[in-house]
Every structure is written in C-alpha cells, then in structure tokens.
Amino acid sequence: MNDAGMIYVHIPFCVKKCDYCDFVSGVCEKNVQEAYFKALKEEIVKRSESAPDKRVGSVFFGGGTPSIVDAGRIKDILDLIRVRFEIEDDAEMTIEANPNSVTSDKLKVYREAGINRISIGLQSSKDDELKTLGRVHTFKEFLKTYDLVRTAGFSNVNIDIMSAVPGQTLDSYHETLKTVATLNPEHISAYSLIVEEGTPFFERYKDGAGLPDEDTERKMYHDTESILKEYGYERYEISNYARPGYECKHNMGYWTGRRYMGFGVAAASYDGSGRRTNTEDLNEYIGGNWERETIELSETDKIEEFMFLGLRMTRGISKSGFKEAFGKDIYDVYNVQIQKLKDHGLIVESGERIFLSKLGTDVANTVMAEFMF
Ligand code: SF4
Incomplete structure (x- = not known):
C-alpha cells in the first residue's frame, strides 16, 4: 500500500x-x-x-x-x-x-x-x-x-x-x-x-x-x-x-500510523499531525456541522501511539521505523522501559524488531502503560 x-x-x-x-x-x-x-x-x-x-x-x-x-x-x-x-x-x-x-x-x-x-x-x-x-x-x-x-x-x-x-x-x-x-x-x-x-x-x-x-x-x-x-x-x-x-x-x-480520513458521524481522521473527530450527534451531522474537534498531537503523543499501536501487532515495532519517524534512537527515549520489560519476559527484542512475548500479550495494557510519559 x-x-x-x-x-x-x-x-x-x-x-x-x-x-x-x-x-x-x-x-x-x-x-x-x-x-x-x-x-x-x-x-x-x-x-x-x-x-x-x-x-x-x-x-x-x-x-x-x-x-x-x-x-x-x-x-x-x-x-x-x-x-x-x-x-x-x-x-x-x-x-x-x-x-x-x-x-x-x-x-x-x-x-x-x-x-x-x-x-x-x-x-x-x-x-x-x-x-x-x-x-x-x-x-x-x-x-x-x-x-x-x-x-x-x-x-x-x-x-x-x-x-x-x-x-x-x-x-x-x-x-x-x-x-x-x-x-x-x-x-x-x-x-x-x-x-x-x-x-x-x-x-x-x-x-x-x-x-x-x-x-x-x-x-x-x-x-x-x-x-x-x-x-x-x-x-x-x-x-x-x-x-x-x-x-x-x-x-x-x-496500527502503523498511516494517515486516514474518516467521513460520517463520529468518524475520526489523522493527517500525520492532528486527530480530527466528527460530531457524534446525527442531527448535527446532517445539519452540516460535521466536525467536533481537532487535536494537534505533540511529539510525545505520537511516540506513545507509535508504541501502543505497533505493539498490538505480533510483529511489533521496528527500531529503524522509530528512528525514521522521530529522528532519534528508541533507546534514547525508552532504554529503561525496554530493559525492564525484557527482564520480566514481557517483550522480546529480535534483530530490528521489538514485540510482545506470550506473557506480555496477556498483560498487554500493563506493558503499554510502561511506554506512557
Ligand atoms: S447495534 Fe452495534 S453491534 Fe449490533 S449490528 Fe449495529 S453496530 Fe453492530
């Protein structure tokens, strides 16, 4: 794609x-x-x-x-x-x-x-x-x-x-x-x-x-x-x-941070920098007041999302993808968390990728929370 x-x-x-x-x-x-x-x-x-x-x-x-x-x-x-x-x-x-x-x-x-x-x-x-x-x-x-x-x-x-x-x-x-x-x-x-x-x-x-x-x-x-x-x-x-x-x-x-446009009531959009949501009120939508709000995402928001969404996939996240997206090494941001989660057997690092272990998948929300600033 x-x-x-x-x-x-x-x-x-x-x-x-x-x-x-x-x-x-x-x-x-x-x-x-x-x-x-x-x-x-x-x-x-x-x-x-x-x-x-x-x-x-x-x-x-x-x-x-x-x-x-x-x-x-x-x-x-x-x-x-x-x-x-x-x-x-x-x-x-x-x-x-x-x-x-x-x-x-x-x-x-x-x-x-x-x-x-x-x-x-x-x-x-x-x-x-x-x-x-x-x-x-x-x-x-x-x-x-x-x-x-x-x-x-x-x-x-x-x-x-x-x-x-x-x-x-x-x-x-x-x-x-x-x-x-x-x-x-x-x-x-x-x-x-x-x-x-x-x-x-x-x-x-x-x-x-x-x-x-x-x-x-x-x-x-x-x-x-x-x-x-x-x-x-x-x-x-x-x-x-x-x-x-x-x-x-x-x-x-x-899950890989692609941009999308959502049309219709309650639909969300993401253009690479901000997230727009449409109104959830059908009458308001039909009346032409489509948009509810647009929130600009900070760099930390985007880094968190990169981790949360990427770790949902069994193949996990790419370290070079992180660098390409944010211009810095993943260890400069998450060194402590990665070491800790690896020590507990919750994530696996294999070559270029980091992904949830079987145990980590069972407690995925707890693992994701570690990546919040
Ligand atoms: S009510 Fe909800 S779950 Fe049921 S068919 Fe409609 S969208 Fe799907």
Whole structure:
C-alpha cells in the first residue's frame, strides 16, 4: 500500500440495536438515511478539496451495518470517492455486513463498485448466545449470507466472532471457533465482549455475574490462537487472525500510523499531525456541522501511539521505523522501559524488531502503560 492514505466511511444504521453495543449506531427512518447520505457526500466533497495527498490505498465502510442501506447508496459514495481521490489499483475495499442484510443483487452492485472484501458480523455459531447478545440473526441465516457472499465471487472475507459472552462455555466457544474455521474465511476477528457503560448489558452484567470468569476468559483467548493455528490461521494482532497474505491492510494502516480520513458521524481522521473527530450527534451531522474537534498531537503523543499501536501487532515495532519517524534512537527515549520489560519476559527484542512475548500479550495494557510519559 506504499504510503497512500486510507478512507473510512461510517454508516450508523442498524436493523436493531444489539444489547452490548456502544458504537454510534441505531435504527433510522429512510428519510433520515437520505439526509445522512446527502451530508456525507457534502463532507467528502468539501474535505477532499483541502486534502494535500489524494492517494488512497484502502477504503472501509463500517458502522452500524453498512449493508442494510441500498447498495446504490454505497456505490454512489464510492463513485464520488473515486472522483475526488486517487484510489490505487490494488486498494483494499471493505464493507461490513450482517447476516440477513445482503442479497445477491446487493453483492453484485458491491462488486461492480469495486468492493473486494466483506466483513461479516457473526459473533457466535450458537443461537442461544446470539439471542443473549440481542443479535437479529440465527447461525443458519449467517450460513446463507456467507454462501451468497462466496457465490458472488468475494475471495477475501472476514468473520467476526466474540468470546466472554454471557452463558458461553469453553466448549461452546471452541465449537464456534472450529465451525467458523471450517468455513475457511480468509480472516477471523475474535474479540472479547466488553461490557460498556450505557448499554443494556451494563445494567445486566455490571457486577460480572453470568459472565465467564477471568480464568475462562483467558483460556478462551489462548485457545483462539491454538485452535485457529490448527486450521492455518496466524495471529497477527492481539485479536486478529488471517491466512498468510490476508491481513487486513486497512487495520494494519491504523496500527502503523498511516494517515486516514474518516467521513460520517463520529468518524475520526489523522493527517500525520492532528486527530480530527466528527460530531457524534446525527442531527448535527446532517445539519452540516460535521466536525467536533481537532487535536494537534505533540511529539510525545505520537511516540506513545507509535508504541501502543505497533505493539498490538505480533510483529511489533521496528527500531529503524522509530528512528525514521522521530529522528532519534528508541533507546534514547525508552532504554529503561525496554530493559525492564525484557527482564520480566514481557517483550522480546529480535534483530530490528521489538514485540510482545506470550506473557506480555496477556498483560498487554500493563506493558503499554510502561511506554506512557
Ligand atoms: S449490528 Fe453492530 S453496530 Fe449495529 S447495534 Fe449490533 S453491534 Fe452495534
């Protein structure tokens, strides 16, 4: 992807709000969608005028559930992006889709529009767990969607699954892992459920009762890696697994400090010096007040991010990359921390790279905290 930038487009609409979800998303009338897409186009046009470098190596439609809106709307947005930016020939173009929300016609439009990667939100192969999560689909319905996606010719597919779901056992989680791996997607994202404040789940589970205990949760994490490995998937980031060559370019871009423009409500952007966030208020966004704030990042902010984001990846950070980015040796900044974490077996230094050890991955947040100024 060389040093081209990335584009994220947020589509905040869903069929129903899931009980654990704290994303900026919700159920909306068609006329709100109409107004939203109008504002989205205006934002893309306006902001593209001042974009200093128009090259784009990946586009990602996230949400929400981008696949519930008319496919023509997605195509319109992509057509506009093509006019206003320079999309590279080998760009990764992803759309998130939920089971039941795509048809073969929709998928055909996506293909024609240039989308080449589909990310499907499954979460579990167990219907009782899907029900607990407040998902609106069954596993059988997911299978139908997966089949449609493959039949439409998509050869780069991600499936999202979730651990630490209330009522989930080690066995049922293993079954989800194996069932999904048997389907042979190119990529699997496996996140642990986080009970976020402000969601129905918070009221139900804030004291932890009903959730898998910490040991089980840890075991689920470890088993994800070992089971998926048996099926040929490599972990390349704390929660992401892929067949060789199918690591998500867009997410890798976030973890390696690439610049990106985020369009839509609540979308974030990074131009290499500052981080801009858009308003989270849908009405405000539709009214044309897109931006909430832009914060200039200091050099220390950027150094911290280089470490936090880079260490998320199994390959870790590059020492020469650090020098290139900040004009100084990593040891001039973090000598004490690197020695201490190495002595405790939490990070590994191998040639040009520094990465989390297995133990360090278990306590990743503690390791990252060591790199804060
Ligand atoms: S489908 Fe995704 S974005 Fe929509 S409510 Fe559920 S978890 Fe949130």
